Amino acid sequence: RQGIGLRKLGKTADEFQQDLLSNLYYRRGTTVESASARDAYETLSLTVRDRLAERRARTAAAHYASNPRWVYYLSAEYLLGAQLEQNLLYSGTGNLAAEAVKALGFSLEDLEDLDVEPGLGNGGLGRLAACLVDSLATRDIPAVGYGIRYDLGIFRQIITENGQTELPDDWAFQGNPWEFPAPDDRQTVGFYGHTEPVPGSPDRKVWVPGEIVLGEPSHMLVPGYGTDTVNIVRLWSAKASEASFDLSRFSAGQYAEAVQEAVRAENISKVLYPDDSTELGRELRLKQQYFLVSCSLRDIIRRFRLRNEDWSEFADKTVIQLNDTHPTIAIPELMRLLVDEYELDWSKAWEITRKTFAYTCHTLLPEALETWPVRLIEKLLPRHLEIIYVINMLFLREVGAQFPGDQDRIRRMSIIQEEPERRVRMAHLAVVGTEAVNGVAELHSKLLRETVLDDFADLWPAKFQNVTNGISPRRFIRIANPRLSDLITEGLGDDSWLRDLEKLAGLESLIGDASFRDRWQSIKRANKVALAAGDPDSLTDVMIKRFHEYKRQQLKLLHVVTLYQRIHANPAGDWVPRTVLFAGKAAPAYHAAKDLIQLIATVGATIAADPVASPYLKVVFPSNYNVTLAEKIIPAADLSEQISLAGKEASGTGNMKLALNGAVTIGTLDGANIEIRARVGEDNFFLFGLDAYEAAQARINGYQPRAFYEHDAELRAAIDALGSGAFGDVGHRVASSLLGWDEYLTLADYRAYLDAQAQVEEAWRDRDRWIRMSILNTAHSGFFSSDRTVADYAARIWRVAPVPVPHED
Numbered sequence: 001r002q003g004i005g006l007r008k009l010g011k012t013a014d015e016f017q018q019d020l021l022s023n024l025y026y027r028r029g030t031t032v033e034s035a036s037a038r039d040a041y042e043t044l045s046l047t048v049r050d051r052l053a054e055r056r057a058r059t060a061a062a063h064y065a066s067n068p069r070w071v072y073y074l075s076a077e078y079l080l081g082a083q084l085e086q087n088l089l090y091s092g093t094g095n096l097a098a099e100a101v102k103a104l105g106f107s108l109e110d111l112e113d114l115d116v117e118p119g120l121g122n123g124g125l126g127r128l129a130a131c132l133v134d135s136l137a138t139r140d141i142p143a144v145g146y147g148i149r150y151d152l153g154i155f156r157q158i159i160t161e162n163g164q165t166e167l168p169d170d171w172a173f174q175g176n177p178w179e180f181p182a183p184d185d186r187q188t189v190g191f192y193g194h195t196e197p198v199p200g201s202p203d204r205k206v207w208v209p210g211e212i213v214l215g216e217p218s219h220m221l222v223p224g225y226g227t228d229t230v231n232i233v234r235l236w237s238a239k240a241s242e243a244s245f246d247l248s249r250f251s252a253g254q255y256a257e258a259v260q261e262a263v264r265a266e267n268i269s270k271v272l273y274p275d276d277s278t279e280l281g282r283e284l285r286l287k288q289q290y291f292l293v294s295c296s297l298r299d300i301i302r303r304f305r306l307r308n309e310d311w312s313e314f315a316d317k318t319v320i321q322l323n324d325t326h327p328t329i330a331i332p333e334l335m336r337l338l339v340d341e342y343e344l345d346w347s348k349a350w351e352i353t354r355k356t357f358a359y360t361c362h363t364l365l366p367e368a369l370e371t372w373p374v375r376l377i378e379k380l381l382p383r384h385l386e387i388i389y390v391i392n393m394l395f396l397r398e399v400g401a402q403f404p405g406d407q408d409r410i411r412r413m414s415i416i417q418e419e420p421e422r423r424v425r426m427a428h429l430a431v432v433g434t435e436a437v438n439g440v441a442e443l444h445s446k447l448l449r450e451t452v453l454d455d456f457a458d459l460w461p462a463k464f465q466n467v468t469n470g471i472s473p474r475r476f477i478r479i480a481n482p483r484l485s486d487l488i489t490e491g492l493g494d495d496s497w498l499r500d501l502e503k504l505a506g507l508e509s510l511i512g513d514a515s516f517r518d519r520w521q522s523i524k525r526a527n528k529v530a531l532a533a534g535d536p537d538s539l540t541d542v543m544i545k546r547f548h549e550y551k552r553q554q555l556k557l558l559h560v561v562t563l564y565q566r567i568h569a570n571p572a573g574d575w576v577p578r579t580v581l582f583a584g585k586a587a588p589a590y591h592a593a594k595d596l597i598q599l600i601a602t603v604g605a606t607i608a609a610d611p612v613a614s615p616y617l618k619v620v621f622p623s624n625y626n627v628t629l630a631e632k633i634i635p636a637a638d639l640s641e642q643i644s645l646a647g648k649e650a651s652g653t654g655n656m657k658l659a660l661n662g663a664v665t666i667g668t669l670d671g672a673n674i675e676i677r678a679r680v681g682e683d684n685f686f687l688f689g690l691d692a693y694e695a696a697q698a699r700i701n702g703y704q705p706r707a708f709y710e711h712d713a714e715l716r717a718a719i720d721a722l723g724s725g726a727f728g729d730v731g732h733r734v735a736s737s738l739l740g741w742d743e744y745l746t747l748a749d750y751r752a753y754l755d756a757q758a759q760v761e762e763a764w765r766d767r768d769r770w771i772r773m774s775i776l777n778t779a780h781s782g783f784f785s786s787d788r789t790v791a792d793y794a795a796r797i798w799r800v801a802p803v804p805v806p807h808e809d
């Protein structure tokens with residue numbers, strides 16, 4: 001089939017216009033006269049997609065020819081963001097498109113507003129996956145991201161004074177021009193049923209599933225920036241097997257029953273679980289995880305066998321990164337496929353499996369570490385439980401050999417938790433069945449070795465690594481902040497910094513140039529005007545992230561209430577005008593987090609209606625925080641709130657995006673804050689609070705939140721105000737939880753936080769000093785590019801090399 005020539009897609013304005021019109025007529029089936037904005041958006045998307053698909057064809061050919069080592073990223077979540085602006089940038093067709101759609105009577109901005117954001121993730125983990133696949137392509141590394149194509153993504157959030165309400169997010173109800181359904185690559189997935197022995201081979205079993213569903217893939221193109229590589233993200237959606245429609249029931253008028261089977265099947269990829277820190281142990285969630293894993297492993301093996309026969313090369317040609325424990329069932333699934341279906345002997349299969357997988361842990365919260373009831377796995381995946389038992393038996397034999405007689409260690413390390421209920425510890429299985437385990441920031445990786453996984457670090461110290469997170473500079477400054485990007489490109493002489501972010505350090509040499517500083521400041525102000533959240537000359541103080549008590553939005557709220565009370569105590573004071581912007585969703589079942597959202601909304605409304613305070617203080621809370629809203633807020637931020645209790649935020653990535661866009665961080669020694677502070681300089685970071693070890697010690701020493709309440713008048717006044725009833729029961733609930741257990745030492749860090757905020761205001765008043773701090777934050781954020789993160793994974797975990805895709809003019 002080689003050599004069937006493809007007509008090249010034109011590069012001139014006319015040729016682009018022609019392609020746009022032909023897509024309007026032939027693929028959209030309408031005319032210029034009757035084209036709606038939707039028609040124009042779909043047509044433009046297809047025209048841009050074609051140019052990426054042309055590069056995709058060349059990429060696939062180059063990858064096929066070089067039979068490379070592949071990186072497969074298995075993730076239950078991807079927060080890819082809106083696609084049009086990104087694909088216009090990566091295909092270099094922005095100007096052509098602007099001209100072409102004008103002829104149809106539309107502006108690019110109009111059409112970008114119609115762009116869908118596939119909300120197939122909750123927060124940090126999902127967005128990191130998107131930044132990493134972007135950087136894998138930009139670094140020309142052959143890779144496929146595998147995920148689930150949820151029909152309903154993360155819920156749409158409505159915020160009223162009654163707090164958060166959730167609405168379903170049917171993100172693709174108008175279709176999605178950026179995906180390619182590939183029904184011919186369907187896979188079959190089994191559930192339930194039983195296993196039967198195979199005469200003559202004790203290792204092998206036949207699994208007889210009780211239920212079969214189909215996995216249909218559709219892929220989205222993942223172009224590299226400034227290179228011809230175009231990788232894909234392949235998302236699976238569950239379909240009922242033809243046989244599932246029960247015609248006899250239908251003709252008997254039992255319509256619901258007739259389609260019952262089909263509904264059950266399609267429910268598997270119906271909706272994303274909106275929890276990002278507490279495992280709920282729902283059967284459907286485990287079905288989703290196995291569905292993703294089974295489809296993806298079969299697709300990976302299909303691609304391997306296209307170019308390779310010998311299984312012993314599988315681990316040389318394949319590395320599979322597990323994005324947290326969510327896809328960990330992949331380990332026993334690969335064993336099942338190799339032993340039961342491809343008849344490899346156990347030890348050979350195990351050797352291949354361990355070498356193929358790597359595991360990234362994204363949390364330290366015990367409640368976020370998934371464990372599945374043995375009885376549930378036994379029911380849903382009977383063969384996998386058998387395999388897990390064998391893996392565990394061989395593993396504990398190794399532990400026993402290394403630590404003879406240490407029964408307690410055996411009990412602690414076992415993949416099976418025995419008490420109070422028999423459960424499978426997915427993190428333990430992930431560590432046992434992988435070649436490498438990494439945390440996502442230096443402190444996090446250190447704490448993993450010292451606490452949650454300490455026994456495993458004792459046994460396999462070399463297995464534990466750190467790879468500090470990163471973010472895509474294309475989306476989070478070039479697309480989000482074009483004004484600042486243009487100034488940086490002008491200052492540095494070209495835009496090569498977008499592929500080599502450490503070049504931003506060159507900005508330091510421009511800091512002495514007053515006109516450069518003025519332009520820097522006016523761009524920040526223009527971004528604030530565009531956001532229209534508050535007074536553009538006020539200090540824009542931003543806290544944008546999922547709501548969780550460990551992230552301590554409650555501490556920010558206490559600060560707001562104290563500012564409010566201070567202004568009331570001295571209305572004529574020389575107050576720094578401040579706009580406090582909150583944004584973020586709470587898991588629907590996480591009531592304490594939803595209380596915080598409601599309380600912040602109520603306090604914000606109270607301040608807005610208060611003639612004394614409102615001239616100086618404003619609380620804004622835009623609803624439905626997502627990637628697109630983040631791109632609007634981040635360029636307008638002056639102060640970045642990273643105030644989690646030290647030792648709780650694995651890394652954070654919002655902290656990196658905000659620093660890159662010139663916001664100065666106020667934060668604790670937690671996650672990647674530590675590495676940001678180390679690089680931007682201690683003078684350009686407002687540090688406060690207990691560090692991770694002091695925080696742990698405070699709890700051991702019997703932390704008494706009430707003591708802080710009694711010894712700090714302002715703290716007492718703020719908490720009393722919240723609990724006064726002025727803000728209803730929700731205020732009372734929040735106040736009493738802070739005075740009761742205060743799990744995340746909010747009161748212990750209050751005074752230090754207020755002192756740091758006083759330093760912020762002092763610095764803010766010195767505009768020149770603040771602008772210098774802002775420029776230095778951007779200048780020294782180069783390390784936090786996801787290109788560097790991918791380079792670290794590639795060098796230390798994936799051991800892969802780029803495969804260049806020949807450029808064709």
Ligand SMILES: CCc1ccc([C@H](C)CC(=O)N[C@@H]2O[C@H](CO)[C@@H](O)[C@H](O)[C@H]2O)cc1
Pocket residue numbers: 122123124125126128275276277278279280324362363368369370440469649650651652653671
């Ligand atoms: C079982 C429910 C569940 C779902 C998602 C998760 C994720 C691991 C939560 C998450 O998004 N973690 C965040 O991952 C980011 C990327 O590494 C880090 O920067 C954040 O610090 C971490 O909270 C835990 C538990």
